Amino acid sequence: MGIKHLEALSLPDFLHAVNNLSSYIATEKLDGFNMRFGYNLGGAFYVRKRKEYCFDIDEWEHVPANNGFRSAHAALQFIQPRLRAVLDDGEEVEAEILYGHQPNAIVYGQSYISFLRMVRSPLGNRDPDQSKIQKLHDATSDQYIAVCTNTVYSEDGYDLKIRPWYYDWKFAAAPTIIYSEGRHYDYGFDISHELFKLDEFYNNSYKHYSKAFAPSYYDIVNINLNTVPKDLRKLVKEDRENLSNHLMKKFKLPIKEKLLDATVRRIKPGLRDPYADVPKSDLGVEGIVFLDPRTQKQFKLVDKEVFTAINAFNFAIRNELKNSSFGPKKKIPGVTLSLPFEGDLYSHTFKELEQLFNEDRVPLSLSDTKKHTKYCLINHLSTLDNALQQYKAERKYYYTVLKTGKRIEYTEAIHVRTLITFAEVREELDNLLGDILRSKTLKKLKSIILSKRSKSLC
Structure with a gap:
């Protein structure tokens, strides 16, 4: 399941998020390919793409979509002693592969394996220990290695060919975005007025469906229809949809725009090669991922339209x-x-x-x-x-x-x-x-x- 956008959060989760940004671990959203790696309970090292587990580099099917995964697997295999010093059996790491000059929309100019977060492994039984991401970074960030693996390519659009190809890899944790306490931080944005108006509208506005049923707008947006009298469910459902749309247009999206202006649109990729050939149309970073270290829940702040x-x-x-x-x-x-x-x-x-x-x-x-x-x-x-x-x-x-x-x-x-x-x-x-x-x-x-x-x- 993907990470929810900030504006897609339920109203309680949205309010908690924007009121407590400094309590989240905020990292740059990298524009590569997602993968996971770790050790099963028997101590065997693996790399996986979704549900496809590979314990050996040769297990990757020779198709173009696996070029980056095969090369990244070889790079991780090369530094496995350093990984083993940090990771225990049954632990798994979520990572992002930045493969080649331009993995997707953003130019990085250098291949990276970036450690995003610890996750619960289907092959293990350990709770994620997020402190290990920094330990992985410390153990591997000085490594700059070249690995040679088979690459599937086409020069002309007619024939697929396979050739051995070298890629240089670096390793790092996802760049962290530092916040100060409260609703203000380094970029100086302030959304207290928007939050005041939001609270005023949803908590001080009521709809009287009957003498016994007069919920606030806040309650309507979050209501479970099974708790509503049957004769009112259709009407409440329509009101919930209308209020949710109003919430999105009037409050959520304007608050998101203010956050984007103050953060995402001012940041440059932390893992970009300083000598990379970057096009004039460069947009910086894709977004920011926020992780609650207590609940392990995440949301992302992305200029989705762009x-x-x-x-x-x-x-x-x-x-x-x-x-x-x-x-x-x-x-x-x-x-x-x-x-x-x-x-x-x-x-x-x-x-x-x-x-x-x-x-x-x-x-x-x-x-x-x-x-x-x-x-x-x-x-x-x-x-x-x-x-x-x-x-x-x-x-x-x-x-x-x-x-x-x-x-x-x-x-x-x-x-x-x-x-x-x-x-x-x-x-x-x-x-x-x-x-x-x-x-x-x-x-x-x-x-x-x-x-x-x-x-x-x-």
């Missing part, structure tokens, strides 16, 4: 090729492929293939089905070729303007990842064509298409 726009732009072409779980699906004017259908190319291929097995369709023989599937795949591979040529011709003209007025373009890092996606889709369709042509029965052919389709939806 970074949603950046990610939509960076992923625009890739999501037309194959929709992923990463990056918004918003269309960017002028940053598009002239595909002759709606949706992404990969999914559309399977929609056409599945029509061959429609119950309303007259069943085809194995040879005829192979002929139709071959035609479909060759046609989509041709569309992919045309899209690649269009992308190469037009990508230098791609840009979008953010609400801040800054203009961003496709960087070299985004271009490289886009070429990889072209090559990945080509390889998957080529492999699918080969599997289909080797099928001995209609049942096998259909199962191949359905299994590949289900994987494409993951």
Whole structure:
């Protein structure tokens, strides 16, 4: 489950957060890839991506998405004696991989493994000890190592290749944002007036539904409908929604904007190489993560509108090729492929293939089905070729303007990842064509298409 945005917190949690910022551990939100590592109860070291555990570097599948994880695993393996001096069996660390010059939207210019927080391990039984993050930093921050691992890449958008590649890694805790006591801190913001008006509105305003039921606005926003008389539930539900929307627009978002101006928009990445080639459109950091050391609960302060726009732009072409779980699906004017259908190319291929097995369709023989599937795949591979040529011709003209007025373009890092996606889709369709042509029965052919389709939806 992801970290909630400040404005998405319930009203009690929101009020507690903005009134007690100095009691939280506040760190820079890093714009990389999340991973975890630690030791199981048997003392075996592992690295994991979501639920995928790897105890050895060679266990990482050779796909482009694993390049950074494989290299980071090798780096952690190299300094494992230092990790072991801090971590016990059953302990796990959440970390962020900053892989390469530009992992995502922000340029760092240096590969880092940043220790974020201690977490409860599914393979262990220990409560998180957050003091160990600083101990890990102290034990590893002087290390600067180069590891060589296999990297999957594409030079032209047609072929995926594997080559050994060296990456230099550094290690550090996530940069900490220091606050002074109370609602004021180094940047001097003051939200006491906003909080006074919020308290005045929600605690001194009541709605009289009946003589026996007259809750405050604060109570309505946080009410459990099961506690409301049945004849009033529909009305209370509507009022709760309206008040929540009012709360967001009138109070939460203005308070968030004030915090963003005072903090996030003034900070530069703490782990950035001072000699990094940073574009003029650089926006600094993505945000700040706040961790309550007592409850281990977190929230984040992020200029969501800006970074949603950046990610939509960076992923625009890739999501037309194959929709992923990463990056918004918003269309960017002028940053598009002239595909002759709606949706992404990969999914559309399977929609056409599945029509061959429609119950309303007259069943085809194995040879005829192979002929139709071959035609479909060759046609989509041709569309992919045309899209690649269009992308190469037009990508230098791609840009979008953010609400801040800054203009961003496709960087070299985004271009490289886009070429990889072209090559990945080509390889998957080529492999699918080969599997289909080797099928001995209609049942096998259909199962191949359905299994590949289900994987494409993951």
